[in-house]
Amino acid sequence: MKQIRMKIRRPSKLASAFCLFALLVLIAFLTAGRFLTLTDSPKQADAIIVLSGSGGRVKKGADLYHAGYSQYLVLSNSKGYGSQSGNMLQTTLALGIPQDDILTENKALSTYDNATLTLAIMKKHGFTSAIVVSSDFHMRRVKLIFDHVYKKSGIELTYVGSVSGYDSKRWWSNPYSREITFSEYAKMIGNFFGYSGPGAKKNLDQIKGWFR
Numbered sequence: 001m002k003q004i005r006m007k008i009r010r011p012s013k014l015a016s017a018f019c020l021f022a023l024l025v026l027i028a029f030l031t032a033g034r035f036l037t038l039t040d041s042p043k044q045a046d047a048i049i050v051l052s053g054s055g056g057r058v059k060k061g062a063d064l065y066h067a068g069y070s071q072y073l074v075l076s077n078s079k080g081y082g083s084q085s086g087n088m089l090q091t092t093l094a095l096g097i098p099q100d101d102i103l104t105e106n107k108a109l110s111t112y113d114n115a116t117l118t119l120a121i122m123k124k125h126g127f128t129s130a131i132v133v134s135s136d137f138h139m140r141r142v143k144l145i146f147d148h149v150y151k152k153s154g155i156e157l158t159y160v161g162s163v164s165g166y167d168s169k170r171w172w173s174n175p176y177s178r179e180i181t182f183s184e185y186a187k188m189i190g191n192f193f194g195y196s197g198p199g200a201k202k203n204l205d206q207i208k209g210w211f212r
Helices: 013-036 055-066 088-094 111-124 136-149 175-192 198-210
Strands: 047-051 073-076 081-083 102-105 129-135 156-162
Touching: 013 136, 013 175, 047 055, 047 111, 055 073, 055 081, 055 088, 055 129, 055 156, 073 088, 073 111, 081 088, 088 102, 102 111, 111 136, 111 175, 129 136, 136 156, 136 175
Parallel strands: 047 073, 047 129, 073 102, 129 156
Antiparallel strands: none
């Protein structure tokens, strides 16, 4: 009997490349939220830098203070929203932190401003280490910007995120997490090309409107 041999068609290089590309896109999609969120284990520092934006950030900074990680809180844009108690400074005081242990600046309008203005405070007081606190979804961008601004300062930074309700594992599953994910990646791209502050936010809001 003649042995019948079946030819097995191997996928073309183009098909293989497409499958690999599709796999990479799927992985990027599934891990996009988890890439945004990062947090270090807190450790002793000269100051705790809290960025404006939500009350959860102030609460996290206060918790770290009361846990003994630092004697000082640096509030970046302390006039920004803190909680129902009022702005960041008022909220911090309401959380039992003495006025003498709070350092403030009131001019930051962007994450880049947060970094440059707090660096000036850190240098003024001779601080050499800090815990930087912001919302969990914001931490990747915070780290990119702060690492760049603080690069030659000799100041050691630890990054700790506060819980915000952002679903990093299933970011596509609810409107809030989808919008946050889109905004953070758009802002990272904008920051990379040198855009920040109110002007960049206005452009981002305009782009968002195109997809609504």
